[in-house]
Amino acid sequence: MNVNEILFELKQVNQQFGRLQALADLDLQIRAGERVALVGSSGAGKSTLIRLLNGTLRPTGGEVWALGRCLSRLSPRQLRQVQQHIGTIYQQFHLVDSLAVIHNVNAGHLSHWSFAKALFSLIYPLETETAAIALRRVGIPEKLYERTDRLSGGQQQRVALARVLVQNPPVILADEPVSSLDPERSREIMALLRDLVTETGKTLVVSLHSIDLALHYCNRVIGLREGRMQFDAPADAVTKAMIEALYRL
Structure with missing residues (x-):
């Protein structure tokens, strides 16, 4: 897989659950080899975004492209073929x-x-x-x-x-993979994820509650608040003001 190849692209994606707007007007590209952290409070849309990326959820508006295919246009069989190349780690381990x-x-x-x-x-x-x-x-x-x-x-x-x-798979999605672990175990798992994807050239997208883990183990951070993207920046460019705005009451 070529460096800089676009693996995921979201085009004006909206996701609603009844009256709840889980994601709104989301435009996003994720390229091969990136380690991307999704951060934000509970209900910000992180898990919804993971489900859209792996095709277990279809958007109510816009398009989700994965590995060069528009997921909404695929048959169930074609979708399964794409999903074979996307590994997902869940909070509940499954x-x-x-x-x-x-x-x-x-x-x-x-x-x-x-x-x-x-x-x-x-x-x-x-x-x-x-x-x-x-x-x-x-x-x-x-x-x-x-x-x-x-x-x-x-x-x-x-x-x-x-x-x-x-x-x-060339891509690993991890949905709150350390939320049930203590801080020491959380750091161990995140270090392991970082090292494994770096050694094998895989792409990582991980949702996290801890901004510290995101900044330390990922090279790109996307901040979500109430379903909208607040920032998308290299980890070393994320400022205290950006974090405070993301989590303000």
Whole structure:
């Protein structure tokens, strides 16, 4: 993927849920290799924007383009093909607690495994070396066959990240990936995300409550307030006045 290639483009995007205007008149481009943080108070539209980018939500107005395709114009099959190249990490991890870690990591293969292969892997795990490598990269190789519900919150988030590494998409979207973790674990996960996308040349878009994490681990920060973009700037150009205006009561 070429540096400076536009991976996402939003053109005058609006999103309404009933009478609630979640996003309004949003124009935005995200290029390959960027680490973009979405910041703002709860209800600012960060999670809605993530869902628009990965195609799980269609805009009520405007166009969302991802990987060169206008998502609103795609058939369900075509949309799934685009989504195979977009990995998403959620706040709730979306893991099956009763399964061993390897099965949750192998869920990253499901977009290109047949149903029969996926079912067989639940009985006799496949691609064990791929899963082991992914877990090694996120720092918990010893947890390969551990039951997922026996892991700490930080370890479960690492499993979710390993699942995305197995999927191996050029783009990773992370929706509040550290909101349930303590400050130390939050810094560990953000450092891990930054290092992994930098080493592999992937693009990262992450929504965060913490402006400090955004400024430290991302190179571009987008401030959202009540569904509207307040600023879009390099991390080192974000000022105290910009932050205060974003969060003012």
